[in-house]
Amino acid sequence: MDIRLSGVTKIFEPDIVALEDVYLSVDSGEFLYLVGMTGSGKTTLLRLISREYAPTRGQISVGDRNLRKLRQSELPYYRREVGVVFQDFKLLQNLTVFENVAFVLEAMGIPPKLVEGRANEVIDQVGLWRRRFLKPPQLSGGEQQRVAIARAMVNSPSVFLADEPTGNLDMRTSEEIMRLLLSINAAGTTVIVATHDQHLVDSYRQRLVELHNGRTKRDERRGRYFVDGEL
Amino acid sequence: MDIRLSGVTKIFEPDIVALEDVYLSVDSGEFLYLVGMTGSGKTTLLRLISREYAPTRGQISVGDRNLRKLRQSELPYYRREVGVVFQDFKLLQNLTVFENVAFVLEAMGIPPKLVEGRANEVIDQVGLWRRRFLKPPQLSGGEQQRVAIARAMVNSPSVFLADEPTGNLDMRTSEEIMRLLLSINAAGTTVIVATHDQHLVDSYRQRLVELHNGRTKRDERRGRYFVDGEL
Amino acid sequence: MASFRYALRDTMRLLSRHWGLSALTLLTAASVLYILGFASLFAMNMRYMISRIEGALVVQAYMKRGETADQALELTRSSPNVASVRVISPDEALERLRAKLGNQARAVTLLGENPLPWSLEIQVQKVEHITPLVRDLMVLPSVEEVLYSGKLVERLAVISRASAAVSGVVLLLTLLISTLVIYNTIRIAIYSRKEEIEVMVLIGATPTYISLPFVFQGMILGAGGALLAILGLWSTYSSAVEAVRSTLAFVDIIVDRRLLGQFFIFLFGAGATTGWMCSWIAVHRFTSRGMRSR
């Protein structure tokens, strides 16, 4: 699905301007890096798309949905089409890795047999097969991050938003995850990755949007990572 | 304070060997990077030093304390000498940035006036002065991370353990934080930083210990970042 | 329905993974339902005793010699407050007297012509109906004398009525408080899971799907609490009945097993219903918070 933001501003009470007059157009099946210094508004942008936040001004549409007009009863169904890797993971602490991933499918009413097959497949893809019966507090930071990635992709959403998906991963594992994201993208899913990972951005060149103080500063076809007046 | 681990093994029930027979000696005032792939045992090692975990086998001593013999009533006082930046921040969600940082000093019984001065000083150092009255859920990932750093250093501990302190920070802010850590170190504090940040490690060369599957694999004076058979 | 099976499984998870919380909630529900049951049984027994005492209140109206009871009977029958009325003929009265006298019954035969008047035995619905009735009867020319059980029984009846009123108020209060305590407990318990609930909403679970396990849990805890309360009440009440029988034989206490059974079933239903409703309200708050976009 395509994503269009036009004139989006997000102001937090009383006067924190997290995003200001952002225009962004992401076509269906595109892959996009979102970079920018800490506090530049990357997470806010993703949260607006997943409709965790509502914009103060401006319009957002995803596919043929105008998010302003989305009714509350439709929200869960919309969110199932948008897979999100949260920056702070937001895993359910009382469930095992398997249960965390399976939950998304279960909540969609998919029968247990199918759930099990698909959940195990994804857990294997992120390399957590041997950890699948542990709970988040028993996992390393990188392992938790990969659970979050598995959960976001398990129901094959049309839009995939990853907020700092490699922040707790070493270079090698980051690359594996990156290849996974690219394969998801290759299957037609729109992918937006907010990241600070220079190595990744520069190794796998893709469209790159840089935010600076809540405004778009760069939008390049195959951009390189350097932020705010470097070079 | 110096830190000595000898023959330390940590096994999680039933059979996860997170650390195996680790010998590590860090002198008072040293600066040490701890690197290794995800799940290699970095966090576990730091948690053993802060005595969040007890080793399955082996001895750990910090300064003149043998951690095995540390009585429960002494634990809070020991932990005040060890500042920890947790990988998942562990901020108090209901307190503001200022309160989160001030809490450490308050718990030590320091009078309000002094608390305020010192807390504000540290908050300013990590660049959060304008965010000091917000609560963690209102902060970006990188801002939360810097609150965690400020909290760990506010009471000038003798040992400073930072678990992935730049995982959510852009390059430029990471460098600022790194310089901060170095200045803490320069004042005589022993610093251990577990990190995946290649750029940092390679720019500010320091002693580097690499863990691999729970064992020490490298220990170099001024090591470079590359993990597990790279190069 | 896969969803329904998941909900049942998640209910078991909730109960077992947070069994400490579950046990505390269960115990609380059991406690307040026990108090509620206790108050109810007390009130029921009060009502029962009153009806027994009131049933024993009989007004006797004696006619003048030679008069019949027709006039008085008519008056009595027209009153809506009269529960029953019986006409006693002089012959019947004589029979009764004879029976009372026992072995001295022969004396009656010495009386010659039956000197006893016609009379009425009237039962009223409630104590407070006695005084007006007596007044009305006294006015009739055919009535010689009106007798009734007197101050003592009246006074006892007043006490009982007062106690019944008090126990009714207590019952209402207890009901209110029980519901409040159960609601608060469940609400507080669910409060500790609010982050979790909000995360579920974030990853696309519908409020209904999220609520269902909590609602089931509430129902189970409410019903379980009620069951514990019923067991406690049963043993308390049995020993109370036992104690009353052996020491206070003259006091009336309800021993009707069917009535008690119905009451316990009602209590069980009330527990279960309160449980799921409170859960539902409590969890709804957090799901709808998760649904709001800020």
Add this chain to the structure above:
Amino acid sequence: MASFRYALRDTMRLLSRHWGLSALTLLTAASVLYILGFASLFAMNMRYMISRIEGALVVQAYMKRGETADQALELTRSSPNVASVRVISPDEALERLRAKLGNQARAVTLLGENPLPWSLEIQVQKVEHITPLVRDLMVLPSVEEVLYSGKLVERLAVISRASAAVSGVVLLLTLLISTLVIYNTIRIAIYSRKEEIEVMVLIGATPTYISLPFVFQGMILGAGGALLAILGLWSTYSSAVEAVRSTLAFVDIIVDRRLLGQFFIFLFGAGATTGWMCSWIAVHRFTSRGMRSR
């Protein structure tokens, strides 16, 4: 002491930042303390009524003509169950008779020599002491006759005693349940902050420092709940007294303001104490969990 000031400030924070939880806890505490107070007042009044009924129980022992009361007096005085005893001389008895007869008192003067015997008026401590006392007195050769208030009062006394026993049990149960409910509520409320408590332990706060605000909070909520309960009880009780006065003038009810005041102070103290102790136990569990290294 900076720590103490921090603790006070943090208490206010706990109360205000989680005011929903606080209000629920307060309401719960108030509710159960109200029930507890109600049960206590009921039990107190029962005891009071019994003592009044028992106080009215008088045994009268009449001597044979010509005998003095000395022997009987000695026996009575030696019994520990006797509350008081009065010797009535024939002269005094005559005086009383005269007073009773009123305008027919002249008849007494016709008697000539005082025909009345010596007698004793004995008050016992409790109803059950009457029967043995009567038996003992009857055996004495100097005693002609022993009279006492008879079956009715005895029966009433038995009922009252039974009710007192029941209300005592109810009181105990209510006490138990109140504590349980308050404890559960506080425990569940603190449960939702367990992560926070564990983090505080991790950054070097002592268990005491962490507990103090919770303990204060518990104390405030317990005391506040008690205060609400007392207000409720006060108005309930006042209207009960009013109602009893106007309709059941012959029933004894406690109106001693000092006694009631003391009781309310006691209830207040009990609420506060339960509150802080429960908090302390509940929070202790989580601090000590944070202190254990796994």
